[in-house]
Amino acid sequence: MKEKRFLTLHDLDKAVPNNPVILYHEAAYLCAVNSPALAKAQVTKQTPIPDGGAIDKDPVGELTGILRDSATNLVWQKVPEPSLGELAEATAAACKELVKAGLTSVHWIILSEIELTLIQRLHREGKLPLRVNVIVPQEFLKKASSFHTNDPLMLRLGGVFIATDGYLDSKTAALEQPYSDDSLNSGKLCFTEEALTALVGEVLAAGYQPVIHAMGDRAVGLALQVIEQAPKPNGMRFRLEQAAILNSQLLTQLKRLGIVVTVQPKVVTTEFTVWSATQHLGEERAKWLHPLKTLLDAGVKVGGGSDCPMEPLSPLLGMQELVERPCFVEQRLRIEEALKMYTLDAAYVSGEEGLKGSIEEGKLADLTVLASAPEKVQSNRIKDIGVEMVIVDGKVLR
Numbered sequence: 001m002k003e004k005r006f007l008t009l010h011d012l013d014k015a016v017p018n019n020p021v022i023l024y025h026e027a028a029y030l031c032a033v034n035s036p037a038l039a040k041a042q043v044t045k046q047t048p049i050p051d052g053g054a055i056d057k058d059p060v061g062e063l064t065g066i067l068r069d070s071a072t073n074l075v076w077q078k079v080p081e082p083s084l085g086e087l088a089e090a091t092a093a094a095c096k097e098l099v100k101a102g103l104t105s106v107h108w109i110i111l112s113e114i115e116l117t118l119i120q121r122l123h124r125e126g127k128l129p130l131r132v133n134v135i136v137p138q139e140f141l142k143k144a145s146s147f148h149t150n151d152p153l154m155l156r157l158g159g160v161f162i163a164t165d166g167y168l169d170s171k172t173a174a175l176e177q178p179y180s181d182d183s184l185n186s187g188k189l190c191f192t193e194e195a196l197t198a199l200v201g202e203v204l205a206a207g208y209q210p211v212i213h214a215m216g217d218r219a220v221g222l223a224l225q226v227i228e229q230a231p232k233p234n235g236m237r238f239r240l241e242q243a244a245i246l247n248s249q250l251l252t253q254l255k256r257l258g259i260v261v262t263v264q265p266k267v268v269t270t271e272f273t274v275w276s277a278t279q280h281l282g283e284e285r286a287k288w289l290h291p292l293k294t295l296l297d298a299g300v301k302v303g304g305g306s307d308c309p310m311e312p313l314s315p316l317l318g319m320q321e322l323v324e325r326p327c328f329v330e331q332r333l334r335i336e337e338a339l340k341m342y343t344l345d346a347a348y349v350s351g352e353e354g355l356k357g358s359i360e361e362g363k364l365a366d367l368t369v370l371a372s373a374p375e376k377v378q379s380n381r382i383k384d385i386g387v388e389m390v391i392v393d394g395k396v397l398r
Helices: 009-015 035-041 070-076 084-100 113-124 142-146 193-205 217-229 248-257 265-273 277-281 292-297 315-323 335-341 344-349 379-384
Strands: 022-024 030-033 053-057 063-069 105-109 131-137 155-163 209-214 239-242 260-263 302-304 367-370 387-392
Touching (some): 009 030, 009 035, 009 063, 030 035, 035 063, 035 070, 053 070, 063 070, 084 113, 084 387, 105 155, 113 142, 113 155, 155 193, 193 217, 248 292, 260 344, 265 277, 265 315, 292 302, 302 315, 302 335, 302 344, 315 335, 315 379, 335 344
Parallel strands (some): 105 131, 155 209, 260 302
Antiparallel strands (some): 022 030, 030 063, 367 387
């Protein structure tokens, strides 16, 4: 806003007086809502404030329409679930944006059962233009047996997502030592070692890749302890999502166990510039937050992603973030390293480096043509490189 303030319900009521509206801030966990949205959610001046949340009021005690942190759920939970038809229409639009951004393959972490049905329907109807590797949450493991595809090169169910802890911004990532600005809080693990071992065993027995979210060093340590003891059927690769806070011992274990790590470079920047990571962790620990150069130099494979829609979709923006990292610049990457994270090493993450990720005879005809070579432009202009052509399975999509 030109006035350097948040929108309020008064602004939104003037623009949209009848329909409920929720506008989320792009760089903070808060939203602005109008009066119909508050009414639908039954939020009033007397509504109890949820733990970890805030409901803003003006100087005279009236609601402003600004909800923060966990209080955003008060209105979000009232939004009706979209129908299968609405989801299909939205997914078709999303696929166009994916192709426009130059993507030929995606990893789709689903959140609801209806998405499983949707993906299979779109695939049958020939409406998935690019390759999709589906990752289901742990609670859907038993439902995964109903997933069917007649072309596993275009659509496959490849992994099961397991969250071992939370996130730094909410101080729920599990740390070995308390948060520097919250001495009584070390985050929380979602599993005991026994429970995580049993769940990983189930995932492996079903033939899927364990995709283990581990943000804090205590969570990473637990994940590595379980992985070390787990069977390795058919050379299955274990994937750590985030592996955000490390130390020299964990780095050695990651390399020795052949773990692949996946990160979202824009999230790395957001941790420092928005979520106050250095304040939460202290200077010394913050040096080990997403130490990507250190990981690559140690020989650990790292794949790059977007965390879309929480962060922008563009892989070119992700590469720019990697080479222009604003905090702890010793962890900046060369553009060649950044490009590999989104191509060959991204394919390696899902065990598909023999099929894609580089231009070689015998590999799939999935190609993206850029207007300029990333290494030939200024590093702060990488995100502006145009995507001139996208080819998937030999078919020109753009």
